[in-house]
Amino acid sequence: MALDMTTARPWPALLDLPWRQPLEEWPEEQLAALPRGLSRHVVRFVRLEGRVVAIKEIKADIAVREYNMLRMLRRLGQPVVEPIGVVRGRLTKGGEPLDACLLTRHLQFSLPYRAMLSQSLRPETATRLIDALAVLLVRLHLIGFWWGDVSLSNTLFKRSAGEFAAYLVDAETGELHDKLTDGQREHDLDIARVNIAGELMDLQAGGFLGDEYDPVEVSDRIIERYQILWKELTAIERFDVGERWRVDERIRQLNSLGFDVGELDITTDFDGATIQIQPKIVDAGHHSRRLLRLAGLDVEDNQARRLLNDLDSYRAANDRQNDDEEQVAHDWLMQIYEPVTRTAPPEMRRKIEPAELFHEVLEHRWYMSEAAHRDFPIEEAARDYIATVLPAKPDDSTVVGVDTEEMPVRADR
Template sequence: MTPATPEILLRTPSPELLSLPWDLPLEEWSPPEVPLRDISVGPSRHLVKFVEADEKLWAVKEMSPRLARKEYEVLRKLEDMDLAAVRPAGLVIQPGRETAILVTRFLEGSWQYRRLLMRLPPDRPKHRARLLDAMVGLLVDLHRHGVFWGDCSLANTLFTRDGQVLQAWFVDAETSEVHPQLSDGQRRHDIEILTENVAMGMIDLAVRLERPPEIHGRLIDEAQGIADRYTALWELLHEKPTFAFDDRYRIEGTVRRLNELGFVVEEISLQPVDGSDLRLNVRVGGRGYHSRHLRDLTSLTVGEGQATILLADLHAYQGHLSQEAGEDVTEHDAAARWVVDVLKPGEARAHAALDRVGSPIQAYCDLLEVRWLRSEEAGHDIGFDAALDALSRDVPTDSAAKMSVAEAPTGTIPAIDPDET
């Protein structure tokens, strides 16, 4: 019997993507007819494969039409809100089999938690803390926009490097819902799910890696701290401090604290309360304060963590130019020269030192971090060439283990955090 013609919805109707065998079950997709790439993924309720088409990589997942439509719509809404989530690329309904295939863009340079944690020594809790901070930051962002995750876990999250921090990305939207606003109960439920799933995921991996039993209790304690991390960030974004009219200078401190965490303050309002007192209300936008500022100066589009590092380098260069000129050089003038004279040649050399693994901009951020760490150890600035040599020496030569500092969440440099214990 001839299978029913599939209903195809593609947001990128490119020739190679259109020519894929959308009328066949996903389990029958195989090379050489279909250009699949073998990518290790964790356990999944549904069959997932990765397809190369039109020089891009796509994730295709087979599921029921109802779930596929729901996940596609949720991912579209998350994209409209500019949240950290994989981008939906298409939806194919196969009526003859009552199945559907959801297509999403593969998140380049991303890893699952298993690959990250397998590379981290068990006695480095600060490295795991970065991963948990990234997950909590993602959950807070989702909740602020009315997104109930429903199945938040390590397995349903991808991670990318952004400077010396991690960025968590929402992947699986099967159980998710988008509301105008979430109730406290919905937020608590998501936090409880995340805490339990993170604990189970880390314990499962520790067992697989044959970690000693005493590590298990430590991992559970770290997972149980997720609620405190979430509460601290949520309250910072939603607190409404009250102060006297003459203490309006305190607004600057609140705004600066939010900016330092990367949040853009879009609006503040002061409401009179109790006579001469004022209550401060802050409307906070996305976490892109530094990246937005760098883009305004240089037209560069980078991650928030990368922008923080690059702006520090730019401002150091601005100080150098001002000293040479004997007068202040504006930030905009310094930025134009910095891109040409410092950033572009620097990122090319740093990327080459890492055998061109990862992105050039991340390689340059790693070079700056190495330079700072080694200079702290030496008690003086070691300079660009010495830092480049140190960066190059720390690249693993084993191609099977080549997750370099341009790729790994905390780098292959042991001293990436000098006060680690």
């Protein structure tokens, strides 16, 4: 039986991997030591030509289905891991059949929740992860995707200007519909609440999560946050014709939540007395798209919001409100952003993304100014941050603290 390899683009180096061995027996020298989340399947990371590939051993039909689903979700602009390919027809040297493998690109600077919580033992960390997961779930539901296995384990998290951005990493049970029913959405929320509570209880039982956390209370938060977001994005609003300013107010409110309005459905009563509006097409990433257009920086939306604030401050400080916006953004990029992000020595730059580094320097400058009761130039704040804070930061691009797959898990999970 010949090896069958399906990939989005040719990658000959994949042929050099030991496909005739079970994944759990692959030699250590071929593996990348990255933190792994919990999985029902064997998962390993492999370094290949300077890139890191996540490989999951799974039944062939499920692997193909998940590969196609991930490709579809990426085409729809959703935050999911990038699928690379599927390898089928694997046999051991003795001729015994092996499961297929699903290949995805490792999301750089991302972490599974168990690694995130084990290194950040602050009570608010878990709630921020839940908020990020709620945003992800709303985005997926808006395009008609029913996840079927919502959990922290099936999500990767990246830092984004002090918050977190969530990415779907496991679409094995997912289904794509034209539109979800209220029952389908509620089913996903019920699954999420039960799974999250169990995952946090596992961490507490293993001593990796403090008693100040209430797993059930934290898991209930996803319902609250999801419902707030869903209402803002889908609710119909009615008002008098003379209050047309409320259309702009509604758009601004959606933008403040990180969503961009692509189209509004606006209707009036037969007598023209009232107007009804409902966002018809919405998508996340308002701030990131604006920053990409202005400065060519492709970053997380919270990071983009913070960088845009600094760009606006730069514009005001230099009395350039009437100048071309793109020219001001170019000058800010050359004079402020790039010099600050290049201040860190090369051996430290792998610890943190440039946009997150810039955000943390801004935060550090604020704390310095508050303590000294005076302003500090950003260059001075950057030097102080790199000398006093960055060396102690964990390296998000490699191993963080503990192999999360080795953490104890309750026997009933």
